[in-house]
Amino acid sequence: MNLTTTYLGLKLANPLLPGASPMVDNMDTVRRLQDAGAPAFVMHSLFAEQIEGNAAAFDRHVGRWEESFAEASSMFPDTSDYALGPEEYLERLATIKRATGLPVIASLNGTKLGSWVDHARHIEQAGADALELNTYFLATQCSVTGADLETRLVEIAKAVRSAVNIPVAVKLSPFYTSVAHLAGWLEEEKIDGLVLFNRFFQPEIDLDSLEVRPHLDLSGSEDLRLRLRWLGLLRDQVSFNLSCSGGVQSADDVVKSLLAGADTVQTVAALLRRGPGELAVMLAGLRRWMEEHEYQDVHEMRGALSQRRCPDPEAYERGNYLRSLQLWRE
């Protein structure tokens, strides 16, 4: 049985990746994931905004009080060698690579165009094997059009693409008017793959304090369906890599993702809930399913139920909404 696959130019032992999460911050977890069969690691995002925010906070809360009082020329020990940039992230990346010998896919969330490009270069220099651009642009103003957002995204992807030599994937949010058009555009711009989809904080209202707070739950299997739709729809229209992220809770979910068209499947919530060993359980389940259904190679599965190849292509399209609703009524 052959589980090996190629994703973003990387030869992987299997298609099931531990997705972007804080798991990589603990080397013990990293080793356990490797033991469970992780073929590569996807780092959590380097958030440029956070790094810039940290630097600004140091300026504001440390620098601000320097040279202000006769009796205290500062309020903190010298911070000139504090790592305020992406050093910690880059060191972690290098450490994982060194310790596991596995490919490491870095993830980046930038702010301005320049910061995306700068950090992408740093990440490449630190030894990342590929880079996932974790994009999330929200059109919060009436004056911003959908096209504005897409143009901005593609500009950034293009700039990073031309700045680094490692493969670059774009992790999208599902909130675009035309995901397919955007996917095609990104492929034209020589992006190496798409990750479908990222999940970000959503506002939650606290009824006690009467405040609105950003909130994020771990994903569940119900989140998978949105991914399956777009994997199935896109698989037949683009040839670059597709990776499924969000809602993969079990071996069955892995199988579904592959059948819909994913080259790789990323899972986080299941590993956080049940521990790094769950990866081995899911891989065993994948093997079992393949055995039972007489698949020898994961490549046979890839897109076997894409829109064009599935018995009922309409199931991927809008009509199925009505049908679901009718089923519900019955």
Place this chain on the structure above:
Amino acid sequence: MGEWVDEWSSKSQKNLWDHVPEVVQMQSEGGAAGALHGALQSGSMASSFTASQGLLLMIPNLYKIAGELHPFALHVTARALATHALSIFGDHSDVMACRQTGCAMLCSGSVQEAQDFAVITHAATLATRVPFIHFFDGFRTSHEVAKIALLSDDDLRALVDDSHVDAFRSNALSPDRPSVRGTAQNPDVFFQAREACNPFYDRVAATVQSLFDEFASRTGRSYHLFDYEGHPEAEQVIIIMGSGGETASETSAWLNAKGGKTGVLRVRLYRPLDAAALLAALPKTAKKVAVLDRTKEPGALGEPLFLDVATALFEAGRNDVALIGGRYGLGSKEFTPGMVRAVFEELKAAQPRRRFTVGINDDVTRLSLACEAEPDIEPKGTRRALFYGLGADGTVGANKNSIKIIGEGTELNAQGYFVYDSKKSGAMTISHLRFGPGAIRAPYLIDKAEFVAVHHFPFVEKMDVLGHAAPGATFLINVATPADKVWDRLPREVQERIIALKLELYAIDAYTVARAAGMGGQINTIMQTCFFALAGVLPRDEAIVAIKEAIRKTYGRKGEAVVAKNEAAVDAALAAMHRIEVPAAVTATAGRPPVVPPAAPEFVQRVTAVMLAGDGDTLPVSAFPPDGTFPVATARWEKRSIAQELPVWDPSLCIQCNKCVLVCPHSAIRAGVCPVADTQSAPESFLHTKLRSNDLPGYEYVIQVAPDDCTGCTLCYKVCPAKDKSDLSRKALMMAPADPRRDADRTAFDFFLTLPPAPAVLLQDTVKGTQFREPLFEFSGACAGCGETPYVKLLTQLYGDRLYVANATGCSSIYGGNLPTTPYTANSAGRGPAWSNSLFEDNAEYGLGMRAGVDQLAAQAWRLFDELSPVLPPALVAGLKAADQSADAGIAVARGLVVDLEAALASIEDPKAAQLAQLANYLVKKSVWIVGGDGWAYDIGFGGLDHVLASGRKINILVLDTEVYSNTGGQKSKSTPLGAVAKFSAAGKDTDKKDLALIAASYGNVYVARVAFGAKDSQTIQAFIEAEAHPGPSLIIAYSHCIAHGYSMANGLDQQKLAVETGSWPLFRHNPGRTAEGKAVTVLDSAAPKQPLSAYTRNELRFQALHRSDPERAKMLAGRAQEAVDRRFAHYQYLAGEGPAPADPKPMPAVKPTPVKPAPAQDKPTSTP
């Protein structure tokens, strides 16, 4: 200096012997001296750094170290000692107090010399075995930035002889070759044994000179025991030590160039004093000599250096020399060429004054020399620049950067000196920068500047910023006004100066430029660019390149975005700077407003206002009380108007909780009530609403802001719980831009101050009730959002009219009593806190003394009262004895009866009646509080604090716990929590904080409370009231958020809540009085932790910083901190009867601080010692 060494040590920077020295922080300099003695005794080389009071604490051990001939170098930034007042500034009082200890004393007079003499000191002490104090002028030298030639490690190696190190080691106390030191000696031998060390002292002078010579042969910088500069046949000579020697020498040269015959003899090695070398250095022609001492010894025939010189001359039979002695420069008083000239002029007089002072106007004892207008003696080509900045606006940092750019990038020499005022919020900094092709020997402030920049426009309206502008100088102001309107905004006095001095005027709206470049309010780089463009020190383009390089160096590690932002600001700066055409005549009609309003009291008008205007140097001796006693209530006359935003009250939303009043650090928002009728005469801007109280119908309720005293910290807005139900972003207090509303608010506040005090029925012991009481601590200079001052204010609201405060030195003594103004005030009856600061280390004892003193006076009063009671009206006697003085009502009754008593005593013909009349006020109970920070309570003053707790006396202690030494810049104390980064704990503190509360509680009869007003204000108030009611000692440990924690003080209350909710700061009260009621003594006032400790620590840089330098260690310490918090809380639960007895605590293994990273080699040509 100690902080630098600690940092090098924490970064594993090695010394000459390839070893990393260990830095041990002690609880006090007394402790440090003891530890040094021990380290030396055990054969380890040890050194230390100190000044002022700290040096005094070392004196006993300095005698021991000298008596036992331990080689030891102590570097001292010589500073004043606290006498009639504290002064943190420079003079020689501290080192002069050490001259009898047996330490040799070497004095350096400039930044270059401070470095050079440091190595001479270490080499000399090793060579002679006599311990050395190396000192230089505090602030003037220690804080000056100058271009100097750095010594290499090879220079150091060449001077320090390793054979002396070997000899020192082999003399160590060791069980391998046992000996005994520190014997007690009887009258038969002590004297002889004391004299045995003489030969060692006899060798010192020659050894130091030979080291000087060796140093000169390596570096070309030649020094002598006494260095003479001046006319070879000088007739008038000044003898002086320290930085003043530079000024004196330069002035002498200037006078000689005009035909004078003057000279200056600078003393380098002061102890042992080599009289022969001194006389040899003094020109034979010198017939008149003035010795200048930077210290004061009241009652002596003269100051110490003067007496030494007099003895030397006398013993040499030099009767031909007329010798006079004077004092100068106490507490960093300026010492200028004009003053030096005055001394030489005095020497020229037929009968020069034998004793004098110079630099002040002594109109009381008439000792001072008159000084003419300041001469400009500086070499042509020196460019001088003055910058008026706002504290925390980065002006000083940018100026230090400019010095680096010019010092490193050109052949020019550079000098910087920075003057700060003592406010912690809205302070002013004045930077004095000099650049020039020749050596800059001018350790005094700039008198005539070719460039003056005002970075904060309001200073133009408040003080004479052009008082030191040279004719034709360039004047740059940062002002948010279009270029064509700038001239019209300038006050008349400023316009007059600009025209008279023919200044070139430039303006820039730097705040707008900064905002456009995405730099918020950070204007320093922009103003620095303008300086370089205008000052002509460097060619403009070259300067811009240099600034950009400096930006890259400073911000490079923070990423391209930050660099780009700063570079954009540099480019935008030049485009936004405008030359303003200066009209031929003054157009302004309005001048600067008076410094204080005309209604201010006479003392404030005559003295305080002069200090506020920056002209304190002009005040004569007679302006001051001779014993350091100052009037209260002067802060209210200083209208600082520093808030950018003010809270705006919406009476319709307000729920009248008074929480805003409680949390205000500056007493700048107040609650009041008044009968409806009183509001008839109120100005329109005075807002009020119906008082929600059944007890007082017909009354109106008011929340009023003091717009000139508010700092805009937003704590009142943050705490306000009253929200608009249809728009939950709106509260009863909202922040709004200050300028448009300041005038109206001012009128309203003035009216508010006319309201009578709130009726007694409202003054309950609740948050709301206490906040109707008048605060007798207002408008201090504390930081915006200070976490300490709300407790101090509460104390004055509760007991201010009968309160004694003994205040330890620290933030609370600085915002409490640093001139110009005094925030403690009095009520309408003239009563208010009697506040005093003695020292840092003695505060608990000082307070206990106050208690004992008051008790003695009260006991005498009651004795006399008893003795006179047969002749006093029986109702009066019975009434006073029966008055229940445990509450305000009883106090009021007693006060009324004391008035009757005084009247009755007036008609009694008995000397005892007169005695009692003087003491009658002591029949009214007094509340004595000892107040200080954690540095005092946990460290330096702990021994005394412990003794006071053990005394059993009725005394109260309030510890304002910021968990670091806040006033001196955030050094670790024993209160610093595990895992926090602080100075002397750069790698994160690896031990848990001391539980002072449990230590105090262990006495059994001590009332103890741990409070945090931002978490549970009602518990804070309950604790204060219980503490005062407790018949024995009480201790309140009050959580105080602080800028040293590294987050916005606007979030101080949220962090207090989190500190409590995570168990980091459990609230509890240990009240021995509850035993009598059959209740558990300890009450836990906070619930079991709801959140992990990280929910609290993640918001503060003191905890997060370590994650930036050593993430592994940060995680490890965070884990241990969580364990410690859990364990402490479980223990408290047990004490409160809410949990089981704690299991054996898990031992906490000590953690060695992990070195951060090796530091790069030091190769900077500029340096501050």
